[in-house]
Amino acid sequence: MSRQAAHSALPPPGLPYQALPVLNATASFSMLAGVRVLDLTTSVAGPYATMLLSDFGAEVIKVERPDGDDARHWGPPFLDGQALWFTAVNRNKKSVVLDLLSKEGFSDLQRLIASADVVVTNQPLSVQKKLKLDYESLREQKPDIIFVSVTGFGLSGERAELTCYDLIAEGYSGIMDITGEEGGSPQKVGAPAADMLAGQDAAMATMAALFDKQKSGQGRKIDISLVESMTRFLSCRISSYLGSGEVPKRSGGTDSVIAIYQAFETADRPLTLGIGSDRIWKRFWEAVGDPEFAHQKGFESNAARRIVRSKIVKHIQNLLLKRTRAEWLKIFASARVPAGPINAVDEVVADQALQDRGMFYGLIDGQGRVVPQIGLGIQIDDKFSIPASAPPRLGEHTQEVLSALAPAVKR
Numbered sequence: 001m002s003r004q005a006a007h008s009a010l011p012p013p014g015l016p017y018q019a020l021p022v023l024n025a026t027a028s029f030s031m032l033a034g035v036r037v038l039d040l041t042t043s044v045a046g047p048y049a050t051m052l053l054s055d056f057g058a059e060v061i062k063v064e065r066p067d068g069d070d071a072r073h074w075g076p077p078f079l080d081g082q083a084l085w086f087t088a089v090n091r092n093k094k095s096v097v098l099d100l101l102s103k104e105g106f107s108d109l110q111r112l113i114a115s116a117d118v119v120v121t122n123q124p125l126s127v128q129k130k131l132k133l134d135y136e137s138l139r140e141q142k143p144d145i146i147f148v149s150v151t152g153f154g155l156s157g158e159r160a161e162l163t164c165y166d167l168i169a170e171g172y173s174g175i176m177d178i179t180g181e182e183g184g185s186p187q188k189v190g191a192p193a194a195d196m197l198a199g200q201d202a203a204m205a206t207m208a209a210l211f212d213k214q215k216s217g218q219g220r221k222i223d224i225s226l227v228e229s230m231t232r233f234l235s236c237r238i239s240s241y242l243g244s245g246e247v248p249k250r251s252g253g254t255d256s257v258i259a260i261y262q263a264f265e266t267a268d269r270p271l272t273l274g275i276g277s278d279r280i281w282k283r284f285w286e287a288v289g290d291p292e293f294a295h296q297k298g299f300e301s302n303a304a305r306r307i308v309r310s311k312i313v314k315h316i317q318n319l320l321l322k323r324t325r326a327e328w329l330k331i332f333a334s335a336r337v338p339a340g341p342i343n344a345v346d347e348v349v350a351d352q353a354l355q356d357r358g359m360f361y362g363l364i365d366g367q368g369r370v371v372p373q374i375g376l377g378i379q380i381d382d383k384f385s386i387p388a389s390a391p392p393r394l395g396e397h398t399q400e401v402l403s404a405l406a407p408a409v410k411r
Contacts, residue, residue: 015079016346017372021355022362027092027388029380032058035210038116039063039093040133042070044166044192045226046122046150047089048199053118053206054092055376055385061112061401062093065100068394080369082391087371089199091363091387094397100131111405113141118206120148124163125155135221144219146209150202154225164226169194173230178237181252194230201229259305263342264317269325273316274338278302287335288319358384365390 152164285294
């Protein structure tokens with residue numbers, strides 16, 4: 001089925017993904033074609049990193065234990081027997097099952113390493129060394145290898161051996177302490193933010209190392225920490241503290257820097273509103289039909305408006321209750337005032353504009369089944385990335401990949 005046909009057809013009954021556009025696998029981005037990545041990771045951060053590399057054309061060999069990646073078991077929900085968390089971060093990969101505790105499995109792994117340009121792991125340093133999968137061991141085997149480690153706290157320091165998940169990293173980073181309602185309890189971000197950020201950092205660093213390798217011929221040791229990636233996410237808030245001594249506090253849906261930057265109620269549904277400059281401030285009050293309010297004494301700058309924020313917020317709230325959200329969004333769009341809805345996940349997925357830009361689709365796998373996917377969200381030459389293949393079944397490519405490798409070297 002074409003994307004055009006999928007859009008024009010009535011949504012079929014059943015699960016939400018069945019109403020999405022359906023795409024055939026094509027591997028549309030090929031910037032990293034010819035690069036082989038050996039993915040030894042589980043869960044989210046490492047697999048997300050390698051999936052990003054695969055979206056740009058790299059070949060990713062996913063090595064799994066006989067019981068598979070941890071995320072394969074993170075359900076319900078499952079779809080066709082596969083956990084949907086796994087499905088979210090593992091497209092474009094070939095699954096190879098190896099028992100690394102066996103002589104044969106370890107030998108096969110060495111052959112895979114010899115064939116790879118990049119090796120990605122998420123094991124603590126002590127485990128890496130035990131399995132001889134640390135950077136020093138791999139560099140002896142292949143001097144120009146690009147080694148990528150994605151762990152909770154990095155490969156050095158007093159916390160290097162501690163076990164970590166996204167939740168733990170969010171707590172360490174400070175993001176939980178400033179997330180939530182004023183006076184309420186700290187809250188985790190509603191998605192695995194530290195995992196996704198660390199995965200993105202790992203992919204970015206790998207691309208930089210691959211680019212450098214073209215010139216220098218050298219391999220690299222890349223050390224990514226969930227806690228540090230998540231901490232960097234708070235750069236603006238940390239910078240403000242460092243230069244002012246003011247510790248950021250939970251403020252619900254408001255922001256402590258921009259005077260008007262929060263959610264408001266309307267006659268039916270809430271919206272978000274960001275008045276981030278003096279120009280937008282003037283346009284906003286003209287759009288709502290109250291330009292005189294904007295010119296009051298004490299409203300001359302964002303810094304001044306912060307002092308009387310509560311007064312301004314109250315006035316805006318009273319105005320916005322007079323119309324529906326749809327009416328206000330149309331008015332604000334025309335006036336170039338930043339505003340938007342507060343969408344639930346089902347509304348996000350149904351957003352036609354996002355679907356048209358390739359954010360949500362069903363991908364046909366090798367057995368003719370349709371697997372839901374979330375797009376890369378990056379367009380190059382006016383095109384969005386379409387995957388080469390759906391997330392693999394456990395061990396689906398073991399024979400194919402191993403049979404193509406050079407024979408093991410007898411010592």
